Amino acid sequence: MNAKLDTGVTTRPVTRETFDEVLVPTYAPAAMVPVRASGLDLWDQNGKHYLDFTSGIAVTSLGHCNPVIVDALTRQANTVWHLGNGYTNEPVLRLGLALTEATFADRAFFCNSGAEANEGALKLARKYAHAKFGPHKSRIVSCLSSFHGRTLFTVSVGGQSKYTEGFEPLPPDIHHIPYNDIEAARAAIGDDVCAVIVEPIQGEGGVIPGDPGYLQALREFCDNTGALLIFDEVQSGVGRTGSLYHYMDKGVTPDILTSAKALGNGYPIGAMITTDEIAHAFAPGSHGTTYGGNPLAATVALNVLAMINQPAFLARVKEASAKLFAKLTKLSADYPQVFGQARGAGLLVGLPVTGEFKGRAKDITKAAEALGLMLLIAGPDVMRFAPALVVSDAQIDEADRILRAAVESELNTAPSK
Numbered sequence: 001m002n003a004k005l006d007t008g009v010t011t012r013p014v015t016r017e018t019f020d021e022v023l024v025p026t027y028a029p030a031a032m033v034p035v036r037a038s039g040l041d042l043w044d045q046n047g048k049h050y051l052d053f054t055s056g057i058a059v060t061s062l063g064h065c066n067p068v069i070v071d072a073l074t075r076q077a078n079t080v081w082h083l084g085n086g087y088t089n090e091p092v093l094r095l096g097l098a099l100t101e102a103t104f105a106d107r108a109f110f111c112n113s114g115a116e117a118n119e120g121a122l123k124l125a126r127k128y129a130h131a132k133f134g135p136h137k138s139r140i141v142s143c144l145s146s147f148h149g150r151t152l153f154t155v156s157v158g159g160q161s162k163y164t165e166g167f168e169p170l171p172p173d174i175h176h177i178p179y180n181d182i183e184a185a186r187a188a189i190g191d192d193v194c195a196v197i198v199e200p201i202q203g204e205g206g207v208i209p210g211d212p213g214y215l216q217a218l219r220e221f222c223d224n225t226g227a228l229l230i231f232d233e234v235q236s237g238v239g240r241t242g243s244l245y246h247y248m249d250k251g252v253t254p255d256i257l258t259s260a261k262a263l264g265n266g267y268p269i270g271a272m273i274t275t276d277e278i279a280h281a282f283a284p285g286s287h288g289t290t291y292g293g294n295p296l297a298a299t300v301a302l303n304v305l306a307m308i309n310q311p312a313f314l315a316r317v318k319e320a321s322a323k324l325f326a327k328l329t330k331l332s333a334d335y336p337q338v339f340g341q342a343r344g345a346g347l348l349v350g351l352p353v354t355g356e357f358k359g360r361a362k363d364i365t366k367a368a369e370a371l372g373l374m375l376l377i378a379g380p381d382v383m384r385f386a387p388a389l390v391v392s393d394a395q396i397d398e399a400d401r402i403l404r405a406a407v408e409s410e411l412n413t414a415p416s417k
Protein backbone atom coordinates (compact mmCIF):
# COMPACT_ATOMS: atom_id res chain seq x y z
CA MET A 1 0.00 0.00 0.00
CA ASN A 2 2.92 2.30 0.72
CA ALA A 3 4.96 1.00 -2.20
CA LYS A 4 4.58 4.20 -4.15
CA LEU A 5 5.48 6.30 -1.12
CA ASP A 6 8.48 4.09 -0.34
CA THR A 7 9.92 4.01 -3.84
CA GLY A 8 8.82 7.48 -4.93
CA VAL A 9 9.96 9.41 -1.85
CA THR A 10 12.71 7.69 0.10
CA THR A 11 13.72 4.23 1.18
CA ARG A 12 16.40 5.33 3.65
CA PRO A 13 15.78 4.48 7.31
CA VAL A 14 15.48 7.55 9.58
CA THR A 15 17.33 7.93 12.86
CA ARG A 16 18.27 10.74 15.22
CA GLU A 17 21.33 11.32 12.99
CA THR A 18 19.00 12.19 10.11
CA PHE A 19 17.99 15.28 12.11
CA ASP A 20 21.56 16.56 12.07
CA GLU A 21 21.81 15.80 8.38
CA VAL A 22 18.68 17.37 6.88
CA LEU A 23 16.82 19.58 9.38
CA VAL A 24 17.68 23.22 10.02
CA PRO A 25 19.50 23.07 13.37
CA THR A 26 17.01 25.15 15.39
CA TYR A 27 16.74 22.44 18.08
CA ALA A 28 18.94 19.92 19.84
CA PRO A 29 16.46 17.07 20.32
CA ALA A 30 16.97 14.11 22.65
CA ALA A 31 18.94 11.09 21.45
CA MET A 32 15.84 8.87 21.41
CA VAL A 33 13.15 9.23 18.74
CA PRO A 34 9.58 8.68 20.00
CA VAL A 35 7.47 6.62 17.61
CA ARG A 36 4.26 5.77 19.46
CA ALA A 37 2.34 7.03 22.47
CA SER A 38 -0.87 6.55 24.41
CA GLY A 39 -1.98 8.56 27.45
CA LEU A 40 1.25 9.33 29.35
CA ASP A 41 3.03 6.27 27.95
CA LEU A 42 5.50 6.66 25.12
CA TRP A 43 7.86 4.32 23.24
CA ASP A 44 11.00 5.10 21.24
CA GLN A 45 12.43 3.49 18.10
CA ASN A 46 13.98 0.73 20.22
CA GLY A 47 10.72 -0.09 21.97
CA LYS A 48 11.89 1.46 25.24
CA HIS A 49 9.06 2.81 27.42
CA TYR A 50 8.90 6.29 28.96
CA LEU A 51 6.48 8.02 31.30
CA ASP A 52 5.83 11.41 29.67
CA PHE A 53 5.73 14.32 32.13
CA THR A 54 6.23 16.91 29.35
CA SER A 55 2.98 16.65 27.34
CA GLY A 56 4.91 18.03 24.38
CA ILE A 57 5.44 21.25 26.42
CA ALA A 58 2.00 21.49 28.05
CA VAL A 59 0.17 20.53 24.85
CA THR A 60 -1.20 16.98 25.02
CA SER A 61 -3.22 17.66 28.16
CA LEU A 62 -5.70 14.86 27.49
CA GLY A 63 -2.86 12.40 26.93
CA HIS A 64 -1.38 11.12 23.69
CA CYS A 65 -3.86 9.79 21.12
CA ASN A 66 -6.86 10.43 23.36
CA PRO A 67 -9.56 8.17 21.86
CA VAL A 68 -12.34 10.81 22.01
CA ILE A 69 -10.16 13.33 20.17
CA VAL A 70 -8.90 10.75 17.68
CA ASP A 71 -12.51 9.81 16.92
CA ALA A 72 -13.62 13.44 16.50
CA LEU A 73 -10.64 14.23 14.24
CA THR A 74 -11.16 11.09 12.16
CA ARG A 75 -14.84 11.80 11.64
CA GLN A 76 -14.09 15.38 10.62
CA ALA A 77 -11.31 14.16 8.30
CA ASN A 78 -13.97 12.16 6.45
CA THR A 79 -16.33 15.17 6.30
CA VAL A 80 -14.48 18.33 5.22
CA TRP A 81 -10.86 19.39 5.85
CA HIS A 82 -10.44 22.90 4.62
CA LEU A 83 -12.44 25.70 3.05
CA GLY A 84 -10.45 28.95 3.24
CA ASN A 85 -11.68 32.21 4.66
CA GLY A 86 -14.15 32.87 1.86
CA TYR A 87 -16.41 30.44 3.75
CA THR A 88 -17.04 29.82 7.41
CA ASN A 89 -17.66 26.30 8.78
CA GLU A 90 -19.74 24.65 11.49
CA PRO A 91 -16.87 23.48 13.74
CA VAL A 92 -15.36 26.98 13.98
CA LEU A 93 -18.76 28.52 14.70
CA ARG A 94 -19.34 26.00 17.49
CA LEU A 95 -15.84 26.61 18.85
CA GLY A 96 -16.40 30.38 18.82
CA LEU A 97 -19.65 29.93 20.76
CA ALA A 98 -18.04 27.53 23.25
CA LEU A 99 -15.01 29.75 23.95
CA THR A 100 -17.03 32.95 24.36
CA GLU A 101 -19.64 31.24 26.56
CA ALA A 102 -16.85 29.89 28.79
CA THR A 103 -14.86 33.13 29.19
CA PHE A 104 -15.06 36.93 29.53
CA ALA A 105 -14.78 37.26 25.77
CA ASP A 106 -17.45 38.06 23.16
CA ARG A 107 -15.37 37.24 20.09
CA ALA A 108 -12.63 34.88 18.96
CA PHE A 109 -10.01 34.88 16.20
CA PHE A 110 -8.38 31.57 15.30
CA CYS A 111 -4.89 30.92 13.99
CA ASN A 112 -2.30 28.14 14.22
CA SER A 113 0.10 28.79 17.09
CA GLY A 114 0.76 30.77 20.23
CA ALA A 115 3.07 33.19 18.47
CA GLU A 116 0.41 33.90 15.89
CA ALA A 117 -2.24 34.42 18.58
CA ASN A 118 0.04 36.98 20.28
CA GLU A 119 0.91 38.60 16.95
CA GLY A 120 -2.83 39.05 16.38
CA ALA A 121 -3.37 40.39 19.89
CA LEU A 122 -0.56 42.95 19.57
CA LYS A 123 -1.70 44.05 16.13
CA LEU A 124 -5.28 44.39 17.40
CA ALA A 125 -4.14 46.49 20.38
CA ARG A 126 -2.16 48.81 18.07
CA LYS A 127 -5.08 49.17 15.66
CA TYR A 128 -7.55 49.82 18.48
CA ALA A 129 -5.35 52.48 20.08
CA HIS A 130 -4.57 54.17 16.77
CA ALA A 131 -8.26 54.41 15.90
CA LYS A 132 -9.41 55.51 19.36
CA PHE A 133 -6.53 57.71 20.57
CA GLY A 134 -4.22 58.34 17.59
CA PRO A 135 -0.88 56.98 16.38
CA HIS A 136 1.11 58.34 19.35
CA LYS A 137 -0.40 55.59 21.52
CA SER A 138 1.77 52.79 20.19
CA ARG A 139 4.10 51.64 22.95
CA ILE A 140 3.95 48.03 24.11
CA VAL A 141 4.96 47.12 27.67
CA SER A 142 6.14 43.59 28.37
CA CYS A 143 8.08 41.79 31.10
CA LEU A 144 11.69 40.70 31.26
CA SER A 145 12.15 36.91 30.97
CA SER A 146 8.70 36.60 29.36
CA PHE A 147 8.13 34.43 26.30
CA HIS A 148 5.54 35.23 23.65
CA GLY A 149 6.66 33.33 20.54
CA ARG A 150 9.23 33.45 17.75
CA THR A 151 7.90 35.73 15.03
CA LEU A 152 10.02 38.88 14.83
CA PHE A 153 7.33 40.97 16.57
CA THR A 154 6.54 38.47 19.34
CA VAL A 155 10.18 37.60 19.99
CA SER A 156 10.93 41.34 20.29
CA VAL A 157 8.05 41.75 22.73
CA GLY A 158 9.34 38.74 24.68
CA GLY A 159 11.80 39.55 27.43
CA GLN A 160 14.75 37.30 26.59
CA SER A 161 17.37 39.14 24.56
CA LYS A 162 19.20 35.91 23.68
CA TYR A 163 16.28 35.18 21.33
CA THR A 164 16.56 38.50 19.44
CA GLU A 165 20.34 38.72 19.10
CA GLY A 166 21.34 38.85 15.45
CA PHE A 167 17.83 39.58 14.19
CA GLU A 168 18.09 43.38 14.37
CA PRO A 169 16.64 45.79 13.42
CA LEU A 170 13.80 44.90 15.77
CA PRO A 171 10.34 46.48 15.76
CA PRO A 172 10.54 49.67 17.86
CA ASP A 173 8.43 51.05 20.72
CA ILE A 174 8.60 47.99 22.97
CA HIS A 175 9.45 48.56 26.64
CA HIS A 176 10.52 45.79 29.04
CA ILE A 177 10.00 45.90 32.79
CA PRO A 178 10.90 43.42 35.56
CA TYR A 179 8.13 40.88 36.26
CA ASN A 180 6.21 41.27 39.53
CA ASP A 181 7.56 44.81 40.06
CA ILE A 182 4.50 47.02 40.60
CA GLU A 183 6.47 50.28 40.80
CA ALA A 184 8.27 49.58 37.52
CA ALA A 185 4.88 48.92 35.91
CA ARG A 186 3.41 52.12 37.32
CA ALA A 187 6.32 54.12 35.89
CA ALA A 188 6.23 52.40 32.48
CA ILE A 189 2.49 52.44 31.76
CA GLY A 190 1.95 55.99 30.55
CA ASP A 191 -0.50 57.56 28.11
CA ASP A 192 1.56 56.43 25.11
CA VAL A 193 1.07 52.74 25.94
CA CYS A 194 -1.39 50.79 23.77
CA ALA A 195 -0.90 47.38 25.38
CA VAL A 196 0.59 45.56 28.35
CA ILE A 197 1.21 41.88 27.67
CA VAL A 198 1.89 39.45 30.50
CA GLU A 199 1.90 35.75 31.30
CA PRO A 200 -0.08 35.16 34.53
CA ILE A 201 2.62 32.54 35.23
CA GLN A 202 5.88 32.91 33.32
CA GLY A 203 6.39 29.47 31.78
CA GLU A 204 9.59 29.43 29.70
CA GLY A 205 11.08 32.08 31.99
CA GLY A 206 11.27 29.61 34.90
CA VAL A 207 7.68 28.85 36.00
CA ILE A 208 7.33 32.07 37.98
CA PRO A 209 3.83 32.82 39.27
CA GLY A 210 2.53 36.37 39.09
CA ASP A 211 2.36 37.75 42.64
CA PRO A 212 -1.09 38.29 44.10
CA GLY A 213 -1.76 41.95 43.48
CA TYR A 214 0.60 42.29 40.51
CA LEU A 215 -1.93 41.42 37.82
CA GLN A 216 -4.51 43.53 39.67
CA ALA A 217 -2.08 46.48 39.61
CA LEU A 218 -1.50 46.04 35.86
CA ARG A 219 -5.29 46.05 35.39
CA GLU A 220 -5.53 49.31 37.30
CA PHE A 221 -2.69 51.03 35.38
CA CYS A 222 -4.24 49.94 32.08
CA ASP A 223 -7.65 51.26 33.11
CA ASN A 224 -6.08 54.58 34.09
CA THR A 225 -4.30 55.06 30.77
CA GLY A 226 -6.54 53.33 28.22
CA ALA A 227 -3.95 50.62 27.49
CA LEU A 228 -5.25 47.14 26.76
CA LEU A 229 -4.25 44.31 29.09
CA ILE A 230 -3.26 41.15 27.20
CA PHE A 231 -2.89 37.87 29.08
CA ASP A 232 -0.73 35.35 27.27
CA GLU A 233 -2.26 32.08 28.48
CA VAL A 234 -0.69 29.98 25.75
CA GLN A 235 0.98 27.81 28.41
CA SER A 236 -1.21 28.44 31.49
CA GLY A 237 -4.56 28.01 29.73
CA VAL A 238 -7.04 25.26 28.92
CA GLY A 239 -7.17 23.65 32.36
CA ARG A 240 -3.43 23.53 33.07
CA THR A 241 -3.77 25.38 36.39
CA GLY A 242 -7.04 23.73 37.42
CA SER A 243 -9.23 26.49 35.95
CA LEU A 244 -10.12 26.81 32.28
CA TYR A 245 -7.87 29.90 32.18
CA HIS A 246 -5.60 31.11 34.95
CA TYR A 247 -7.16 34.63 34.97
CA MET A 248 -10.16 32.95 36.59
CA ASP A 249 -7.97 31.90 39.56
CA LYS A 250 -6.43 35.36 39.75
CA GLY A 251 -9.68 37.32 39.68
CA VAL A 252 -8.33 39.75 37.07
CA THR A 253 -9.94 39.94 33.64
CA PRO A 254 -7.82 40.92 30.63
CA ASP A 255 -9.02 42.77 27.53
CA ILE A 256 -7.45 40.21 25.21
CA LEU A 257 -6.41 36.63 25.99
CA THR A 258 -4.32 34.32 23.86
CA SER A 259 -4.49 30.53 23.90
CA ALA A 260 -2.79 27.75 21.96
CA LYS A 261 -0.73 24.71 23.09
CA ALA A 262 -3.30 22.54 24.94
CA LEU A 263 -6.23 23.97 22.97
CA GLY A 264 -5.44 21.53 20.17
CA ASN A 265 -3.96 18.72 22.29
CA GLY A 266 -1.28 18.44 19.59
CA TYR A 267 -3.31 19.54 16.58
CA PRO A 268 -2.04 23.05 15.74
CA ILE A 269 -4.47 25.83 16.70
CA GLY A 270 -4.22 29.21 18.38
CA ALA A 271 -6.91 31.60 19.56
CA MET A 272 -7.13 35.26 20.44
CA ILE A 273 -10.27 36.20 22.33
CA THR A 274 -11.52 39.67 23.26
CA THR A 275 -14.50 41.90 23.85
CA ASP A 276 -16.96 43.02 21.21
CA GLU A 277 -15.78 46.63 21.34
CA ILE A 278 -12.09 45.84 20.89
CA ALA A 279 -12.74 43.21 18.22
CA HIS A 280 -14.33 45.91 16.06
CA ALA A 281 -10.97 47.60 15.59
CA PHE A 282 -10.50 44.85 13.00
CA ALA A 283 -12.65 44.76 9.86
CA PRO A 284 -12.63 42.38 6.90
CA GLY A 285 -9.12 42.58 5.47
CA SER A 286 -7.36 43.82 8.64
CA HIS A 287 -5.82 40.49 9.61
CA GLY A 288 -6.05 36.83 8.73
CA THR A 289 -4.41 33.48 8.07
CA THR A 290 -5.20 30.68 5.63
CA TYR A 291 -5.59 27.83 8.11
CA GLY A 292 -7.15 29.78 11.00
CA GLY A 293 -10.29 28.06 12.24
CA ASN A 294 -9.83 25.19 9.79
CA PRO A 295 -12.55 22.52 10.38
CA LEU A 296 -10.04 19.88 11.54
CA ALA A 297 -8.39 22.13 14.13
CA ALA A 298 -11.71 23.61 15.26
CA THR A 299 -13.24 20.15 15.74
CA VAL A 300 -10.31 19.04 17.85
CA ALA A 301 -10.37 22.21 20.00
CA LEU A 302 -14.14 21.99 20.49
CA ASN A 303 -13.81 18.44 21.82
CA VAL A 304 -10.82 19.38 23.98
CA LEU A 305 -12.82 22.21 25.56
CA ALA A 306 -15.84 19.96 26.09
CA MET A 307 -13.71 17.46 27.99
CA ILE A 308 -11.57 19.87 30.01
CA ASN A 309 -14.10 22.53 30.95
CA GLN A 310 -15.98 20.26 33.38
CA PRO A 311 -15.99 20.89 37.14
CA ALA A 312 -15.02 17.28 37.92
CA PHE A 313 -12.12 17.33 35.40
CA LEU A 314 -10.75 20.63 36.74
CA ALA A 315 -11.18 19.50 40.36
CA ARG A 316 -9.08 16.42 39.56
CA VAL A 317 -6.32 18.68 38.11
CA LYS A 318 -6.19 20.50 41.46
CA GLU A 319 -6.11 17.18 43.32
CA ALA A 320 -3.29 15.82 41.14
CA SER A 321 -1.47 19.13 41.59
CA ALA A 322 -1.62 18.84 45.38
CA LYS A 323 -0.23 15.32 45.12
CA LEU A 324 2.63 16.41 42.81
CA PHE A 325 3.47 19.40 45.03
CA ALA A 326 3.54 17.15 48.11
CA LYS A 327 5.96 14.76 46.36
CA LEU A 328 8.25 17.59 45.22
CA THR A 329 8.20 19.26 48.63
CA LYS A 330 9.34 15.98 50.18
CA LEU A 331 11.97 15.61 47.44
CA SER A 332 13.37 19.10 48.18
CA ALA A 333 13.44 18.31 51.89
CA ASP A 334 15.32 15.06 51.22
CA TYR A 335 17.77 16.70 48.77
CA PRO A 336 18.24 20.31 49.97
CA GLN A 337 21.67 20.35 48.28
CA VAL A 338 19.95 19.80 44.90
CA PHE A 339 16.51 21.45 44.94
CA GLY A 340 14.81 24.64 46.08
CA GLN A 341 11.06 25.01 46.62
CA ALA A 342 8.51 23.85 44.03
CA ARG A 343 6.38 26.65 42.57
CA GLY A 344 3.69 27.15 39.96
CA ALA A 345 -0.01 26.33 39.76
CA GLY A 346 -2.02 23.26 38.93
CA LEU A 347 0.08 20.92 36.79
CA LEU A 348 2.53 23.59 35.64
CA VAL A 349 5.23 23.20 38.25
CA GLY A 350 8.82 24.44 38.43
CA LEU A 351 11.49 23.00 40.71
CA PRO A 352 14.65 25.13 40.92
CA VAL A 353 18.03 23.45 41.23
CA THR A 354 20.41 24.99 43.76
CA GLY A 355 23.99 24.93 44.99
CA GLU A 356 26.35 22.82 42.91
CA PHE A 357 23.44 21.86 40.69
CA LYS A 358 22.81 25.42 39.51
CA GLY A 359 22.84 25.41 35.71
CA ARG A 360 22.43 21.62 35.64
CA ALA A 361 18.65 21.12 35.43
CA LYS A 362 19.20 19.56 32.00
CA ASP A 363 21.61 16.96 33.43
CA ILE A 364 18.92 15.76 35.84
CA THR A 365 16.27 15.55 33.11
CA LYS A 366 18.75 13.56 30.98
CA ALA A 367 19.39 11.13 33.84
CA ALA A 368 15.61 10.80 34.34
CA GLU A 369 15.12 10.14 30.64
CA ALA A 370 17.69 7.35 30.73
CA LEU A 371 15.58 5.79 33.50
CA GLY A 372 12.33 6.22 31.54
CA LEU A 373 10.90 9.56 32.69
CA MET A 374 10.53 12.54 30.34
CA LEU A 375 10.77 15.96 32.01
CA LEU A 376 11.17 19.56 30.84
CA ILE A 377 13.41 22.37 31.94
CA ALA A 378 12.53 26.09 32.07
CA GLY A 379 15.94 27.68 31.68
CA PRO A 380 19.18 26.15 33.00
CA ASP A 381 18.16 26.30 36.68
CA VAL A 382 14.59 25.01 36.74
CA MET A 383 13.09 21.58 36.16
CA ARG A 384 9.56 21.82 34.80
CA PHE A 385 6.75 19.31 35.32
CA ALA A 386 3.81 19.51 32.92
CA PRO A 387 2.23 16.05 32.76
CA ALA A 388 -1.03 15.46 30.94
CA LEU A 389 -3.93 16.65 33.08
CA VAL A 390 -5.23 13.06 33.10
CA VAL A 391 -2.17 11.90 35.08
CA SER A 392 -3.03 9.28 37.73
CA ASP A 393 -1.80 9.15 41.33
CA ALA A 394 0.13 5.98 40.45
CA GLN A 395 1.90 7.83 37.62
CA ILE A 396 2.88 10.65 39.99
CA ASP A 397 4.30 8.03 42.39
CA GLU A 398 6.21 6.43 39.53
CA ALA A 399 7.64 9.79 38.34
CA ASP A 400 8.78 10.52 41.91
CA ARG A 401 10.47 7.12 42.15
CA ILE A 402 12.35 7.56 38.84
CA LEU A 403 13.30 11.15 39.62
CA ARG A 404 14.80 10.10 42.97
CA ALA A 405 16.83 7.41 41.21
CA ALA A 406 17.99 10.01 38.67
CA VAL A 407 19.07 12.39 41.44
CA GLU A 408 20.97 9.59 43.18
CA SER A 409 22.80 8.76 39.94
CA GLU A 410 23.65 12.45 39.39
CA LEU A 411 24.90 12.79 42.98
CA ASN A 412 27.18 9.82 42.39
CA THR A 413 28.54 11.23 39.12
CA ALA A 414 28.63 14.91 40.17
CA PRO A 415 32.03 16.49 39.50
CA SER A 416 33.77 16.54 42.90
CA LYS A 417 35.46 19.78 43.91
Ligand SMILES: *Cc1c(COP(=O)(O)O)cnc(C)c1O
Nearest residue numbers: 113114115147148149203234235
Ligand atom coordinates in the same frame (compact mmCIF):
# COMPACT_ATOMS: atom_id res chain seq x y z
C1 LIG B 1 4.78 28.34 23.85
C2 LIG B 1 4.41 29.74 24.15
C3 LIG B 1 4.22 30.69 23.12
C4 LIG B 1 4.49 30.38 21.67
O1 LIG B 1 3.61 29.43 21.16
P1 LIG B 1 3.97 28.74 19.76
O2 LIG B 1 2.79 27.86 19.51
O3 LIG B 1 5.26 28.01 19.94
O4 LIG B 1 4.11 29.82 18.77
C5 LIG B 1 3.78 31.95 23.47
N1 LIG B 1 3.57 32.28 24.75
C6 LIG B 1 3.76 31.40 25.76
C7 LIG B 1 3.47 31.83 27.16
C8 LIG B 1 4.20 30.11 25.49
O5 LIG B 1 4.43 29.26 26.50
